[in-house]
Amino acid sequence: MCGLGIPLTAAFENIGKETQSGVWSEIFLECSRIMKEEHLSCGAAWRRVLSENNSLPLEDSDYMDLYDFGEMLGKSDRFNQEEVLELEKEKLSALESKAREALEVRGKLYRNLGALTGAAVVILLI
Template sequence: MLMKIISSLLIIICCSLLGVHMSHRYTQRINNIRELRNVLSQLETEIVHYSTILAHAIRKSSKSVKGDWKPVFDNIVEALESRMEYSLSEVWQESLRSLKHNPNIHKAEYEIMQRFGLQLGNSDKISQEKYFQLTQEQLKIEENSAREERLKYSRMYYNLGILLGLGIAIILF
C-alpha cells in the first residue's frame, strides 16, 4: 500500500514538472524576444550614432544579454574577428542555425533575425536605421503574440500536467 502511494505521488510530481516545463517555454520565449530587442536597440545606437565597427558593436551590445541568443552573438563576433573569407550573411545564417530547433525560439522571430542578417552592415546609416526600426516592430508583434499565447496555454499546460499525473495515478491505483 505504501509503495503504491509513493509511486503514485512520484507519477503526479513527474507529470506536474513536465507541465511546468511545457508552460515555462512560453515565458522563456517572451524573455528571449525581450533580450533580443534590447540588444538590437543598443546595436542600433552603436551603429547609427557612433559608427562603431560591426564586430565591436555586436560585442558591446550583446555583453549583458541573457538567454538563448547569447552564444549566437558570441559566435558571430568571433567569426567576424577571425577575418576568414565568409561574408557577414553566411556567418550570420550559420550562427543562427544552432537555434533552429530551440523550443524557446519560434520560427517567426528566427526568420525575422535571418532577414535582418542579410541587411546588417551593408548600407549607409539611414538605411540601417530603417532596418532596425522594421525589425523592432516585427519583434514587438511577436512579443505580443507570445504574451497572448502564454495567457492561453501556459496555465493549460500547467494544469494538464497535474491532471495527467492524477489520471495516471488513479488508473494505476
C-alpha cells in the same frame, strides 16, 4: 577612422557582454567571432549561428525573419541601417505581443531580442 559608428563585430561583442542579453549573449559573441575570424558577412555568420542554436523556442517563420534581419545588417549607410533596425523593432514588438498570448517563455525570449535590437540601434549611433 570609423567615424560615428563601430563595426558590427565590435557591436556584437559589446551586446554579447551585456548581462541582460540572456540566451542571445552567446549568439552575438559567436557571430562576432565568426565574422572576425572567417571574414564572413553578417548575414552568413548570423544564419550559421542561429541554425546551430535550433533549440531556441522559435517557429521556422521566426528563424526566417531573423535570417532576413541579419542579411540587412551592415550593408548600407547609417540612415538606412537605422530604418532597418526601426522596422525590425516594430516587427519584434508585434511578435512579442503574439507570443505573450501563447506562451510566457517565448514572450521572454522575444522581449530579450527586442531589448537587444534597441541596444544595437544605440551602439550603431554612438
